Amino acid sequence: MSNPSTLFEKVWADHVVVDETPETPAVLYIDLHIIHEVTTPQAFSVLRDNGLAVRRRDLTLPTLDHSTPTTPVSMFKDLLVAGEGAANQVRQMQQNCEDFGLDLLGYGSGQRGIVHVIGPELGATQPGKTIVCGDSHSSTHGAFGALAFGIGTTEVGHVLATQCLLQRKPKTLAVNVDGELPEGVTAKDLILAIIGKIGVNGGTGHVIEYRGAAIRAMDMESRMTICNMSIEGGARAGMIAPDETTFDYLRGRSRAPQGAAWDEAIERWRLLRTDDGASFDKSVTLDASELQPMVTFGTNPGMVVGINDPIPDSSDASFKKALDYMQVESGKPMTVNTVDIVFVGSCTNGRISDIEETARILQGRKVADSVRMMVVPGSEQVKKEAEERGLDRVITAAGAEWREAGCSMCIGMNGDIAQPGQLTVSTSNRNFEGRQGVGARTVLASPATAAASAIAGYVADPRTYS
Amino acid sequence: MKPVNKIRSKTVVLPTRDIDTDQIISARFLTTTTREGLGKNVFHDLRYNADGSEKPDFVLNKPESKGCRILIGGNNFGCGSSREHAPWALLDYGFEAVISTEIADIFRNNALKNGLLAIVVDSDTHQWLLDNPGADVAIDVAAATITLLGAKIIEFAIDGFAQHCLIEGIDQLGFLRQQTSTIESYEENRSWKP
Numbered sequence: 001m002s003n004p005s006t007l008f009e010k011v012w013a014d015h016v017v018v019d020e021t022p023e024t025p026a027v028l029y030i031d032l033h034i035i036h037e038v039t040t041p042q043a044f045s046v047l048r049d050n051g052l053a054v055r056r057r058d059l060t061l062p063t064l065d066h067s068t069p070t071t072p073v074s075m076f077k078d079l080l081v082a083g084e085g086a087a088n089q090v091r092q093m094q095q096n097c098e099d100f101g102l103d104l105l106g107y108g109s110g111q112r113g114i115v116h117v118i119g120p121e122l123g124a125t126q127p128g129k130t131i132v133c134g135d136s137h138s139s140t141h142g143a144f145g146a147l148a149f150g151i152g153t154t155e156v157g158h159v160l161a162t163q164c165l166l167q168r169k170p171k172t173l174a175v176n177v178d179g180e181l182p183e184g185v186t187a188k189d190l191i192l193a194i195i196g197k198i199g200v201n202g203g204t205g206h207v208i209e210y211r212g213a214a215i216r217a218m219d220m221e222s223r224m225t226i227c228n229m230s231i232e233g234g235a236r237a238g239m240i241a242p243d244e245t246t247f248d249y250l251r252g253r254s255r256a257p258q259g260a261a262w263d264e265a266i267e268r269w270r271l272l273r274t275d276d277g278a279s280f281d282k283s284v285t286l287d288a289s290e291l292q293p294m295v296t297f298g299t300n301p302g303m304v305v306g307i308n309d310p311i312p313d314s315s316d317a318s319f320k321k322a323l324d325y326m327q328v329e330s331g332k333p334m335t336v337n338t339v340d341i342v343f344v345g346s347c348t349n350g351r352i353s354d355i356e357e358t359a360r361i362l363q364g365r366k367v368a369d370s371v372r373m374m375v376v377p378g379s380e381q382v383k384k385e386a387e388e389r390g391l392d393r394v395i396t397a398a399g400a401e402w403r404e405a406g407c408s409m410c411i412g413m414n415g416d417i418a419q420p421g422q423l424t425v426s427t428s429n430r431n432f433e434g435r436q437g438v439g440a441r442t443v444l445a446s447p448a449t450a451a452a453s454a455i456a457g458y459v460a461d462p463r464t465y466s
Numbered sequence: 467m468k469p470v471n472k473i474r475s476k477t478v479v480l481p482t483r484d485i486d487t488d489q490i491i492s493a494r495f496l497t498t499t500t501r502e503g504l505g506k507n508v509f510h511d512l513r514y515n516a517d518g519s520e521k522p523d524f525v526l527n528k529p530e531s532k533g534c535r536i537l538i539g540g541n542n543f544g545c546g547s548s549r550e551h552a553p554w555a556l557l558d559y560g561f562e563a564v565i566s567t568e569i570a571d572i573f574r575n576n577a578l579k580n581g582l583l584a585i586v587v588d589s590d591t592h593q594w595l596l597d598n599p600g601a602d603v604a605i606d607v608a609a610a611t612i613t614l615l616g617a618k619i620i621e622f623a624i625d626g627f628a629q630h631c632l633i634e635g636i637d638q639l640g641f642l643r644q645q646t647s648t649i650e651s652y653e654e655n656r657s658w659k660p
């Protein structure tokens with residue numbers, strides 16, 4: 001019998017094409033490469049300049065999400081609003097896919113959406129795969145027991161040309177979450193609490209495995225929210241061992257294995273768990289039952305506080321600068337701050353359960369007059385499903401906007417932005433200075449907290465509206 | 467990639483912790499389809515006022531910073547987004563090395579692949595560098611040393627492969643493509659197919 005190994009070590013070992021040596025990194029095989037318009041043009045140029053083809057078109061999944069507008073009705077009118085640069089980038093992606101023979105999930109495909117939403121939704125994301133994309137939230141796919149991480153554009157070129165990457169083996173970090181999440185506390189609150197605990201660099205050089213009763217009890221969409229923000233703790237990847245919840249989610253999806261292949265796959269997937277006695281390089285433990293809804297108060301996702309707790313104090317210059325930028329005060333809770341914009345969406349919280357939760361809180365209520373609320377589905381499929389269930393009508397009846405699928409206000413490059421000084425409660429993953437527009441202030445929160453804040457007009461505890 | 471071995475320059479100090487890649491190059495400048503021309507927008511919102519005029523207090527706008535090629539960053543430099551536009555922008559601006567106590571994984575990978583040295587030093591050395599802006603510093607990639615001129619020599623850790631590629635100016639895609647037959651046999655022999 002071989003030595004006990006972790007989930008990560010099993011997936012890693014299965015994909016090593018050439019072993020790592022002190023002189024050279026390992027050559028690691030990639031099973032799924034998701035690409036989008038922003039981080040690929042320069043990689044395609046390298047292929048063109050060198051006369052190279054895309055090695056495995058069948059393992060490459062292209063879509064449009066980052067710089068595409070989410071304004072309802074006429075797309076192309078608004079592409080121009082978002083700028084000629086963005087329009088050009090979209091056209092370039094369409095051209096590159098055509099030239100290299102790739103099947104773009106573009107406008108009107110019914111399957112377009114945020115890279116990390118469509119992979120799972122189509123069943124292309126599967127346990128035991130290696131998955132990469134030129135976007136750091138590729139860690140999302142780890143929720144299925146895949147090894148998934150973000151790469152730069154040079155590496156996008158490497159994968160397009162060779163289906164491989166040069167990688168040094170990272171270390172492992174176990175995050176154990178015991179107990180049960182209290183009523184009104186969600187996966188987003190948990191991952192914000194984890195980042196608050198380990199810090200924004202706590203996972204640097206590591207792959208996280210999320211374990212424990214609270215993780216096992218979660219549905220797949222919650223697990224994706226957890227793994228999504230691994231990078232906010234500095235870890236390139238986060239993983240969760242697959243189980244019946246995972247298999248139930250994938251069964252019948254168009255790109256998942258079918259028939260006999262499905263049975264074989266499940267048998268293989270069941271082995272993808274950390275063996276008893278396997279060890280991690282580091283580990284931390286949290287008790288889920290002690291948590292409350294969490295919000296960020298500063299300019300990185302580690303600056304996080306319980307919704308009713310006072311903002312901490314520190315003499316550190318970077319800390320003070322962050323509070324200055326956010327115009328918030330130590331000693332006071334975030335709930336004293338009025339809100340200008342509420343954004344529900346992104347690869348962190350733009351899936352159907354997030355839209356459902358938002359609609360549940362908005363049902364029969366009104367968004368405060370002073371607030372603009374945007375609800376942006378993570379994909380065309382999420383949009384369609386929400387509309388079939390009538391969730392869009394609940395959202396618009398409350399006075400919020402229901403928009404087209406895309407990254408939207410997660411990243412200020414598609415026309416959806418906040419103005420200088422405006423405060424946005426956002427279900428996305430980054431509250432960096434200027435992330436949502438120059439001078440824009442971002443408070444990260446769960447969909448429930450976002451919806452509650454939209455109704456209240458200030459940062460609000462969602463448990464008031466349950 | 468052109469070879470990188472010896473760098474000698476005065477330093478620019480940006481002591482803020484957790485400088486993320488959104489600060490280095492804002493998403494609104496990512497609608498480009500080339501690598502060039504990003505330098506004019508590096509650290510844009512720290513560098514310029516809303517009307518486009520320079521913020522005189524920002525370190526890059528100070529006369530003594532002009533022409534400096536080594537950037538000393540606060541702890542956890544380059545965290546956040548995987549955008550390779552961040553090292554492209556720093557290189558296009560004229561930086562050749564970034565030194566900090568901790569550099570985020572993806573940024574460091576991206577930087578080294580483009581010939582931007584991303585160097586991690588111990589906290590004493592880092593503090594000295596923070597305290598001495600404009601210090602005259604020499605970096606030797608082959609020897610893996612930083613010489614603080616008039617002070618001392620410090621060794622830094624660098625991945626052997628990255629070091630080799632930097633010194634020789636090796637393109638890693640070329641290296642990977644030499645493995646084609648091994649990649650083919652891996653594809654044929656694996657126990658399951660994606």
Ligand code: SF4
Pocket residue numbers: 065066114115116135137346347348406407410411428429
């Ligand atoms: S929603 Fe935000 S984090 Fe997610 S893929 Fe889009 S830009 Fe990246």
